[in-house]
Amino acid sequence: MNITLNGHTCWAKPGETILDVSRREGVNIPTLCHMSDFSPTGSCRLCTVEVENAGSLVPACAYPVHEGMEVRTNSPRVRRARKTIIELLIANHPQDCLFCVRSGNCELQKLTQEYGVRTHRYEGERRRARIDIASPAIERDPEKCILCGRCVRVCHEVQHVGAIDFVHRGFKSAVAPALERSLNTVPCVDCGQCVVNCPVGALTEKSNQKPVWEAINDPERFVVVQVAPAVRVALGEEFGAEPGTVVTGKTVAALRRLGFDRVFDTNFSADLTIIEEANELLGRLKNEGVTPMLTSCSPGWVKFIEHYYPDLLGNLSSCKSPHEMQGALLKSYYAQKIGVDPSRMYVVSVMPCTAKKYEAQRPELGGAYADVDAVITTRELARMIRVAGIDFFKLPNEGFDDPLGESTGAGAIFGAAGGVMEAALRTAHFYLTGSDMKSLTFAPIRGLDGVKQADVRIGDFTLKVAAVSGLKNIKSLLDDMRDGTSPFHFIEVMACPGGCVNGGGQPLPTTPEKVRLRTESIYQIDRESPRRCSHRNESVQKLYAEFLGEPNGHTAHELLHTHYVARDEF
Amino acid sequence: MTKQQHMPEIYGKYPKKDASCLIDLLQDVQEQFGYLPDSEMQQVAKHVDIPVSRVYGVATFYNQFRFQPLGKYVIKVCRGTACHVQGSLGILTTLENELGIKAGQTTKDLMFTIETVACIGACSIAPVIAINDEFHGGLTTKSLQKLLRGYQKRSAKDEVTA
Amino acid sequence: MNAFSSICFENCWHSAEKPCPRFVDCVHGGQQCGDAAQSAERLARYRRELLLEEHDTPVILVGMGTCGLANGAQVLHDALVAECAARELTVSIIPVGCVGYCAREVIVDVKLPGRPRISYCEVKAADIPAIVERTLQHGEVLEEKLLGVESRDAEAGWQDYPLLSELPFFAKQRKINLENCGVTDPENIDQYLVRGGYRALTSVLNGREPQEVIDDALVAGLRGRGGGGFPTGKKWQFARDTEADKKYLICNADEGDPGAFMDRALLEGDPHRVVEGMIVAAYAIGASYGYIYCRAEYPLAIRRLEKTLQSAREYGLLGKNILGSGFDFDMRIKKGAGAFVCGEETALMQSIEGRRGMPRPRPPFPTTAGLFGKPTVINNVETYANVTTVFKYGPEHYAGIGTESSKGTKIFALSGQVCNVGLVEVPMGVTLREIVFDIGGGIPGGRKFKAVQIGGPSGGALPESVIDTPVDYESLKEVGAMMGSGGLVVMDESTCMVDLAKYFMTFIQSESCGKCIPCREGTKRLLETLERLSRSHRDENSQEDALLRFQGMVYLERLASVIKDTSLCGLGQTAANPVLSTLHYFREEYEAHLYERHCPAGACKELLTYTIDTDKCNGCGLCARKCPQDAIIGSKRQAHYIIDEKCIRCDQCRVNCNFDAICVN
Structure with a gap:
């Protein structure tokens, strides 16, 4: 089938998502919660794109293509939405890039640069939580967590360990080990797959340097x-x-x-x-x-x-x-x-x-x-x-x-x-x-x-x-x-x-x-x-x-x- | 504890390894204990064969579940729209001041717990609170204070007889 | 009780295991087979009894829905039983659901043999002896408690009493879905059957193909009553067209909108109607199992539903081979655990599956891949009640009610600052003014109408200028609100619209599931912006705080529109509506808070100033003792003074002052 992507007609397979097609066509769409080979959760909303006649913006990672669909990945409306989402994340994130182990290799930091976020547009309460350093292998800093859920999914769906999961709800949501204990007291196997899937500095190895x-x-x-x-x-x-x-x-x-x-x-x-x-x-x-x-x-x-x-x-x-x-x-x-x-x-x-x-x-x-x-x-x-x-x-x-x-x-x-x-x-x-x-x-x-x-x-x-x-x-x-x-x-x-x-x-x-x-x-x-x-x-x-x-x-x-x-x- | 003896009844009601029973099970456990003790959440996890982290994640998602024992009298303050426009925030503040605890907390003597609920559906008598499922409507600061005195006396009396 | 299962004649073989297709016709229209005249007469007499057309002993109906109970109906009921026992009267006392007139609860109806029904209102336990003595024993009407009578009875001398149907509260209503609420015993399936219950189901199972049922739903123009207004037949069609080994049907009874209690009233007052609608829908889509997802906060509704399912099974109306049609369908109740977001279809399904109730992206839609991955139809309580209505009275008849695009009736929970708080059912197309002023009786206490909030936290607050908007899906959307599930909260001039927006944001913020960023983070920032508006300048420590207040307002609309545009589920997408609609209609009120630091309605506590009128104060010192902040000073018998910096505006001084000396500005 054919779809129109930013005005250009391109070919697509039924069952593909907008994201699949865009990536093949060399059109970058930012994502945070997306994991290839996993079913989309659609939680970060960064991949929102404009689809003609769809009403609100749609997530490219979860939205299937259909014949004749017109997609815009780079309209002012899309850019504004993405920038706002990044600004919202920043507003609830410790502003300590200077000291962060992921600085220079952080997906959020990269997006902040790409979308030209230059000010704190929104200020207010931030999530407060203690760093969990009790595990000999992995350190967790919940304040840096952006709740993309990649660690949770890899821990449950790939490793079947389930040491961590989402807890609480709404603004109080967090990713935490069972019963909110520290990581060394729950059956975590220390494999570190959560670490390699974390886009920010919320999960890191415990350093022995x-x-x-x-x-x-x-x-x-x-x-x-x-x-x-x-x-x-x-x-x-x-x-x-x-x-x-x-x-x-x-x-x-x-x-x-x-x-x-x-x-x-x-x-x-x-x-x-x-x-x-x-x-x-x-x-x-x-x-x-x-x-x-x-x-x-x-x-x-x-x-x-x-x-x-x-x-x-x-x-x-x-x-x-x-x-x-x-x-x-x-x-x-x-x-x-x-x-x-x-x-x-x-x-x-x-x-x-x-x-x-x-x-x-x-x-x-x-x-x-x-x-x-x-x-x-x-x-x-x-x-x-x-x-x-x-x-x-x-x-x-x-x-x-x-x-x-x-x-x-x-x-x-x-x-x-x-x-x-x-x-x-x-x-x-x-x-x-x-x-x-x-x-x-x-x-x-x-x-x-x-x-x-x-x-x-x-x-x-x-x-x-x-x-x-x-x-x-x-x-x-x-x-x-x-x-x-x-x-x-x-x-x-x-x-x-x-x-x-x-x-x-x-x-x-x-x-x-x-x-x-x-x-x-x-x-x-x-x-x-x-x-x-x-x-x-x-x-x-x-x-x-x-x-x-x-x-x-x-x-x-x-x-x-x-x-x-x-x-x-x- | 005698409570422990009832537990097989709860678990026996639900098939093993069926995660769709999770919330029902937690509700039953809470009914039994008044809250969800850590040890029971682990037991539930074993029964339905999912990680404890998932049980805890589900439990913390829903308003209904508690992780500490509740007071003898659970005061639910309705924060529905009708109650709000009739001054339920003032009712809540008064209650908090009188008992010296915030919503969601329990007094040290385990007598009173204050909770807020989205709407108890008794909009006709707003603002309304429910103390252990007994409704008290059309409240004012003064009538609330009086009501509370009654319960405090009652709880003191219970203490003496106990 | 439950006599239809045993009253029939000798040849009747109907049972739950081997149901007779003509059972309901038999119950409703009289004996269908055999010729035993005796049992036909027995049947007819039982029916007249149930309908209160012919009875030997007086019947008393006590309104014992949640609102009745909240007003002391249980105490009253017990008093009534005791009083009748003490006087050795044979009376049948039946607890019924809510008739809708919550403002006048407890409502007690008395039906004397051969007399029309009398309705008493605002009955207290103390009134019971008088009612028993004067009405039951002497056949007189207790005029001071009278709400109205069912029909004028000249013979009894009751020709001058008001007719119930002519009371302003009832006159403009059109009760079809609520026809049984408050007049029948909801726990007695026979009472439901005798009023035409399960005829819709019988007509569908006997000779209507599932596709025809869907077509009928389309002809009737039935749209979902849960908020969005999606055509119900269309939804069913999607599910029917999806091939699968198993399909599910769900009834969304997780009514969470603050200020809405329509579903509760239906479940408490006429649960069979909802269940019947579900069975019809299940037949149409080919579902074999159903769930009723009901709020745990509705214990009475859950209890009644359980009883309903049990008696429906006993009558062969639910379970295997329903009414001998070969169609199998059963269901169970799932108790919600308290999460507003579970009103959203996909979140609700997650919750039934035992997970965190977090919505997932659509497509795929539940009709393709829903509960446990199977095609699933979710409708709410009122929609299923309407399904029963459609097939009971016929789709054409149903389509004749309402407007061009919005058919049938809508039930509203009318609450807030309005005289006649209660549950009302009106045909689509009546105006908000008619509901608020004619049915609702306007604002109490001579205050002025300010706005009506329709559609709960997802809807909008509408001012007087648009109050003539007809109630239908499209018109409400045009003025920035939505039908929602049916909460109508009336507000007078003492309500601050910034405070209202803040109230809804607080609610949404605490009920956001936290999955997607715009809703989780965005609503928090919206709420903070609103909080800054109503926070006292005394608490602003620096210029930066004041700057934040302005900055928030500058970005408010941008943020609200992004939340609307990008949120994952319907709740997030409508989360900003209360802010957007109040901002649209009441911008000057926002500006007063922002620039003048003043709340015109006097509702934002922190912007108030408490002072003592020195002329009125006699220095009794009570206020100073009551003040939790020690903010009031003064010598004995001298006028006191409030230190503004210390005052937290808890209102204790004003409440306790016996001389009206505390002024609030």
């Missing part, structure tokens, strides 16, 4: 940093690079210039995780242990199952997540190796994740000292690089330190949903058959679908596997497990949709397109790696020979495995 700077500046401390697989494909965005640009070498260089004593790669321990996990899986299959086995690298997911399916904790792999393994090794194997007192060592993890901040504080992860002392997100690292005056793209490419810096393509793909599964299958195949598989690519478990399943033939054994990302998608599989009807042997679960590339600590704003590009780069790193199977990692092999002994052996268990806690739903 200060303790990290303090550690760096403390001459007594030996400060070691590790970088997660998904950070290197996203950090570049913070400095203006195209989404998906791989910046591994520059990241290492930047970390050295920030003053870290050693820079290691979490991909190393990702390889290690695979060795342990593949052995654990084969052990369970051989000894008729509890299956399906569930992966345990995603701390948001681990917290989810602890809260909502504690009866299934036996299915969860006992492997620590890679950065915790790395931390444990750094404070034992490596500290011993270089002769540094582990009490002096300070381990920092740069993660695409907010839940890792909470994970690092779990008491069972560490012995005398915590495995990992501080977790900073990709965004926080970018801020540290900026404040240090480092011109990121002028840096040379540098390599990780040895020996916890070597990694294979299998470790790299941990950053994308399905990657852990794929890496584990490569190694499991080797363990079962004694040879590497012909093609190392498992197409059925790649991509951004929420649930991907495959039957993998290894020798004469058919392994039924699934890779799930986004917590909503795991529920039906867990319910099957409860009923004893699950057909699977092995399930990978990532809390965030798309995996770590879309983690709660990644650069903002995150769009589905950016997630796709970051994922592609992850697989590109794998393709270009000289070794693509974890069991081929020579440093890992050496580690077992020198220190750990057997996979799943005694030392490995002590350092690399953990246990879980059943938590109340509330």
Whole structure:
């Protein structure tokens, strides 16, 4: 069908909204509450446009096109309405852009500029609320909230957690955790999907920059940093690079210039995780242990199952997540190796994740000292690089330190949903058959679908596997497990949709397109790696020979495995 | 508490995992307890299988639900248009001054709660208030004070006999 | 009681499980099959009894709607029972709904055998002995309490008493939807049946195709009575045309407009009429289940509705295989939990589904994807009552009432500063003047009429200059108001229009659901602007405050128009109407507040000044003791003085002064 958009005739499909057509035609319409792939709520009214004979203005995000419709997206009436709406938002918003962590990257601030808001046209009462800093991962500043509802929708509809929701009504409306308690006392899984969907500074990660700077500046401390697989494909965005640009070498260089004593790669321990996990899986299959086995690298997911399916904790792999393994090794194997007192060592993890901040504080992860002392997100690292005056793209490419810096393509793909599964299958195949598989690519478990399943033939054994990302998608599989009807042997679960590339600590704003590009780069790193199977990692092999002994052996268990806690739903 | 024993009756009335019963359930719980205790909201959430945050979000949306116990006498002040033009704001202010609480609050001795309602539909006798569903119409500041004295005496007497 | 279910003749097999299609005809028109003359006579006699055409004992009807109860009808009823028992009189005492004349409640009707009905008004419990003794025992009329008689009875010497139908309050009304209210026992289904109840349903189920029913609704020209005035038949057609495995029907009984109580009166006074209309509508669209979403603040209505549904089921009028037609339909009552916004269709559906009552964007319209995603028709109480009327009297007859574009009658809740507060039903097209002055009897106390607010918070305040506007959907819109659900609040010169606008904004502000920005944030700023207008200059701390007062006024209309243009739902889109209409008709009053800091009506408390008339004050000191702010000083037996800076204008001094010495300016 044809519609007229600002006087130009253009083509449209039945069922599309005005917004769909406008975006395709290159006509920008501002939105705040809109989320692609979600049903429209029509709450922010910023996308209002004028439709001939429609009476009042209509929301482009929710209004379907019809043949011959005449739409004006840029009339004085529309501009005035949008500007007024922005002014109304500003009137109930703390005017502290100067100090706000989202300044320069804030959707409201951007709109204020675009629509030329230069004065306070409306003044009056403002919403007052206390900042909630009790969670180890996420900070909430309800005064900055513009009630677009994106966090609520992602928490309920994508993650099925429902830690937060709208409360009260009218001008008193707010987004708050259940019973208006603080976030750490409700079953929030700290995944940070609310943070990456927040258009303003109402939801942010809890910053750990200060303790990290303090550690760096403390001459007594030996400060070691590790970088997660998904950070290197996203950090570049913070400095203006195209989404998906791989910046591994520059990241290492930047970390050295920030003053870290050693820079290691979490991909190393990702390889290690695979060795342990593949052995654990084969052990369970051989000894008729509890299956399906569930992966345990995603701390948001681990917290989810602890809260909502504690009866299934036996299915969860006992492997620590890679950065915790790395931390444990750094404070034992490596500290011993270089002769540094582990009490002096300070381990920092740069993660695409907010839940890792909470994970690092779990008491069972560490012995005398915590495995990992501080977790900073990709965004926080970018801020540290900026404040240090480092011109990121002028840096040379540098390599990780040895020996916890070597990694294979299998470790790299941990950053994308399905990657852990794929890496584990490569190694499991080797363990079962004694040879590497012909093609190392498992197409059925790649991509951004929420649930991907495959039957993998290894020798004469058919392994039924699934890779799930986004917590909503795991529920039906867990319910099957409860009923004893699950057909699977092995399930990978990532809390965030798309995996770590879309983690709660990644650069903002995150769009589905950016997630796709970051994922592609992850697989590109794998393709270009000289070794693509974890069991081929020579440093890992050496580690077992020198220190750990057997996979799943005694030392490995002590350092690399953990246990879980059943938590109340509330 | 004896109240606890009645609870299965409330929940048994509604099918599990049916979120459309949420408001009915909350109304029943409130009828039982006079307000919505946190623990019951958690119980309701389990029963209909939705997050507690959603239960609380729904409960705080509607005027009917309370989160603290109410006073023995609940005074509803009608703020309908007819009452407004007949001076119900003055009635409310007097009431607030006399009892030393604001609308929506309960006196410390748990005797009186003041609430405002949009319209109780007794426009013919505006301005009107209802004390525990007993209507008192055509009020003036003076007649209200007198009325209140009566209730205060009554509550004092109840105290003595109790 | 409920005798129609058992009174029929030996051959009758009608039951809820196996309903007879001719049951209602039988009840209404006499025995339809068989030839037992005895039972035919028994039926006829029972009918005459129900209609009070033939009865042996006196019948007393007590108006016990909410307004009656609020005026002490329960106490009175109990006194009446006790008095009759004490005098050993056999009398049947029937509680009935509201006859509409709320100003004269409690209304008690006495029907002596063979005499016309006598209506007493403003009856108090203390009047009961006199009524019992003089009317019941001696057959005399108690003239000091008489409202009127049903017909003049020369035989009894009652030829000079006023006729009820000729009273100014009733004369210009046309009661068709309210025909049963106040004259029948709403809890007795037989009383409804005998007055032609469920004939509309029978006529529809026996031989009318659903499409024909919709066509009839269109012929009748019936439009929704909930506010917007959308043609009811058209709405039904949309739902009928949508394919679905299940369809729902909802009755919106969440009457939340302050100053409106039409729906309550209908539900309390004639609930079967509403239920019957719903079943007809369900048949037309093919709905299998219905909900009545009723305010929890209407406990009496809910109780009566429950009883109504139960007795309709017992009679085979609701449930499976209604009247043997093969059509299944049942419904339940959902209690609202107190949110004005749930009067909005999509919000109401959210609430039934157990969510926060927040509207969602349309399209898709509820007739396509409504409750639980299924096609759903929502009409309000009065619309369903009208449906019954349309099919009871025929669509052509119905179309003959009213104006070209607005058919039928409209019920209004007349309240405020008007003599005859009450519920009135008028044909569309009468003027506001007729309602306020002829039916309503004008303004009490000799004060001047100022405005009438029509359409509740979404409507507008209309001044004398447009009071000759006929009441129909289009004309009201033209003058900046709307039909709304039917609240009519009359205001005299003591009402300040800025205060009125502020009142409505306060209401809308507290009832806004908070979903969309223009309504949530915009109405707050509108309210603040109005508050600044009526705030005392004593509370303005700086020039900036004064500047804000002016700035708000400058942007007021711009803001109001954006709220109207961009809000998500109907409530938001009309939220600014009270401001816009008062600004249009009473701009000079706004200006007086803004520039002169003066409230011409003397209603904005903070703009008042309290002083003491030194000539009248004898220095008793009462006011000083009553003042909560210690703002009054003076020595004993000397004239006192009010410190203006301390005065909060609580009015306590004026109320308590015994010498009229407090002047308010």
